[in-house]
Amino acid sequence: MTAPAFPPLGLGCAKMGSFNNPSTLGDSVALIQLALDLGVSLLDTANIYGQGDSERAIGRALRGQRHRAQVVTKAGNAFSAKMRLMRPLKPLLRAVLARRQMGAAVTAQRAGAMRTDWSQAGLLRELDGSLRRLRSDHVDAFLLHSPDAATIARGEAVGALAEAKRSGRARLVGIACDDLAGLDAALASEVTEVLELPWDVIAAIAEDARGAAIRARGIPVIAREVLRFQPGVDAAAAVRRAHASPLVTTTLIGSRQPERVRALAASIGDHSQGDRA
Template sequence: MTINLGDNLRVSPLGLGGMALTPVYGPADPVESLATLNHAVDVGVSFIDTANVYGMGANEELIAKLLKDRRGEVQLATKFGIASNPATGGREVRGDPAYVKESVAASLKRLNTEVIDLYYMHRLDTRVPIEETVGAMAELVAEGKVRHLGLSEVTAAELERAVGVHPIAAVQSEWSIWSRDVEQSVVPAAARLGVGFVPYSPLGRGFLTGTLQVSALAEGDFRRRIPRFADGAIDANQAVVEVIRRVAGELTINGAAATPAQVALAWLLAQGERLGLPVVPIPGTRRSARVDENLGAVSLNLSEAQLAALDQAADAVVGSRSNSPNWVSQDRE
């Protein structure tokens, strides 16, 4: 089963976010990560998402091992735009045409493939007009290096300007029960322009599963720096998880109890139907069992009462989803 995400790009109804397959949330076993990738494709989760910055290229190199024998089974997405800054030890954003061309060449080499199915601008370089960046990306399509274009964390106005240069298949931004700011302007614009939506962190960076112990996060885990994970906010936000748990307790999938993760993903899929655009979440995991669990959400139907309860719970979320100015579209809307 596939769906038309946008610009006639057909993908599986659920994707797999690759970031967690390398050490971002803690140590990752490359053997287990590759096994999880293969299992995902085996069970029909063939839309695989990565980026050049994940593991500083190591994530793309890992996915190359999957592609070696299964390239024709995978809809491959990767990104450019977040660059390390040796001068500060931090990160910078680049969207100049020279960097676009440099980045795609490096990604194609690491992925050991001739073409990328969906190539995203990972973040907007506010120093460069988006028309200039997308124009350089469009050249990659003309050259056969990329099939479709995507944008991550753009505003409605920025999306409109980009579509004026080249068709955009998808917008990728954080979207979940506790991250709904994109519904105000970006999602309606995408629906109107025929652009699909790919929610990243659809499980709230693990929080909405009800299994995350925030106090146990490793010192280097970047979630510790996100405002809504701060001590005061996380206690208040636990109320959202309790509503998700209650809804999960009312549902079964193939005779088994539904899980909070499945409910959170099913809510997003229902939002796509309610708001009139294709929505393909890309939950990340290192474990094959979690792939199977997440996939169950595709067949889970939420009642109007359950959707209303989840909507109401979302209104009580405390804390921002970002701690960096201009890092997410909400800051520029």
């Protein structure tokens, strides 16, 4: 398979299907299709987002037009059995929680219902589940979802990435890192072909040896949380700043509001990666 060329902007799909998002599956599908029409053609998701409903929305939106998007998914985290049993009741529960304004509280408690599985068998099983929900035989990138440095260094999870690529289930593989220690471990692995990093980490490494290593290896970087880590900065300006970074390949914008997606997409206009300072 030919490796994908990632676009300047991507849509963060973490909130699709979550308890604190009142949007329906149809709303999410429409938002994805709008993003594609605007050139926001990388879709970033994970097995846990919306208990799989984020991937289901992407699969429905891309039916018959898979070629229009670069799909990135992640694994390593999973819900407890209790949370999995709640999924069929989600439509009813979301309606009740919305009336009581408790959706955010349920989402905030999610960490307590989470578990991790970094085994090769577990990661590949989750990838296969993602592919079923996405209605696709491959993803453009498969990433480990926020592992700590020790997990990366142990190697079994990285071995799952190698197998995902070897089997054709992923065109590229890599790691979504949360901190500098995780990034150091990711860069120590030759398997790492893609990085997803929060903006604070990107800003911290822009001028150091890590940034130089990323550029030298030609590793595409997906920037996330560019608004959260630029407090007080206008959203459009924050997106433009991330887009202008020589380290960033794709900047994620996350919203459930179509007009906000339009505005943020327009904030960089038709700038290409070659226009960056």
